[in-house]
Amino acid sequence: MYAFDFVRPKTVAEAVKALAAEDAQALGGGQTLIPTLKQRLAAPAVLVSLSGIAEMSGVSLSGGTLTIGGGTPHATVAKEARAAYPALAALAGGIGDPAVRSRGTIGGSLANNDPSACYPAAVLGSGATIVTDRREIAADDYFQGMFATALEPGEIITAVRFPVPEKAHYEKFAQPASRFALVGVFVARTGQGARVAVTGASADGVFRWAEAEKALSGGFSAAALAGLAPPTGDMISDLHGSAEYRAHLVKVLTGRAVAAA
């Protein structure tokens, strides 16, 4: 790891100021960034830790909207969202292992946008809103391909707002060594129809499977998917699974997720 200065502001405003410095980078839970720094794949001059910012942590329900602070660890979401949004809590409780869940945060996961990460599926599948220090971004506009997002340099995810769907479920086929999703599918039935978001499968990162959404909006049951061909598109092909295998998994997992929702 190269050397850097470390600052730990107490408010979002102070953090935004610190991130305006040259080569400054935000630190969430560090569960992705610290391994990256060790490999010298990142070399910030200043690391701005968000862990001391109380206003960025916590889970709250108001009306039909669940708001999660951008600095909230996965373990806290797994516990505190259980009553209001069980599918989201279960997703958070299935990320990595307990120690990763103690530190890793929702904001860090979404800023990173790993193509195999779990939270992007929930955010896109729920039609959530990403709240930053300067604006609000709809999930449909936020994800812009593998490790790419709508965030500007120095922009901080302060919260994520989830409209709680009528029912939902996340079905993850874990890659056993990394514990990330080989493929993961998040399905939700909302007042405006069904949403299906797929992670782990596409080289473009998380995506909505439009044909499945259409089929499920007519009737939210696994049977409604029977006639569909697996999704096409730029499927990832690697030693863990071929493109065809991943496409097949998408269809199977979507069916399981709908049945379990």
Place this chain on the structure above:
Amino acid sequence: MPKVAMRVNGRAVSGEVEGRTLLVQFLREGLGMTGTHVGCDTSQCGACVVHVNGVPVKSCTAFALDLDGAEITTIEGMANADGSLGRVQQAFQDHHGLQCGFCTPGMVMSAAALLAENPTPSEAEIRTYLEGNICRCTGYHNIVKAVLAASGQDPATIAAE
């Protein structure tokens, strides 16, 4: 250099560290507490797990300065006041839950975190919770038995390997 202060096993400690100093480096090199092990240094193996404010954390994947003011418990803090082995440690010894012992500090800390959250876990819950702790000697079966025993349950209830 910046200063960091925390409580480790109930004792107030402080020291000078760099921004990039990991918690495990502060513990091992700064405080001379070498009970916490580094197995992989890539956040994968769990040998370095300690408790931070009561929850398990990989000390190779946290900066010391980020934990200023935190309450840390390490394997050195798991023994009884008279120096005898604590409940989880004793169960590991009784049930041969260690071979070379390299993964053991992390295993014991993760097991203790599980028992704090869930005092009588099932075999499946133990295996799931220990997902992030890798034993290169592959002694998992006896580790699971040890955790069952530490929770006051009969380890004979799980199938022989």
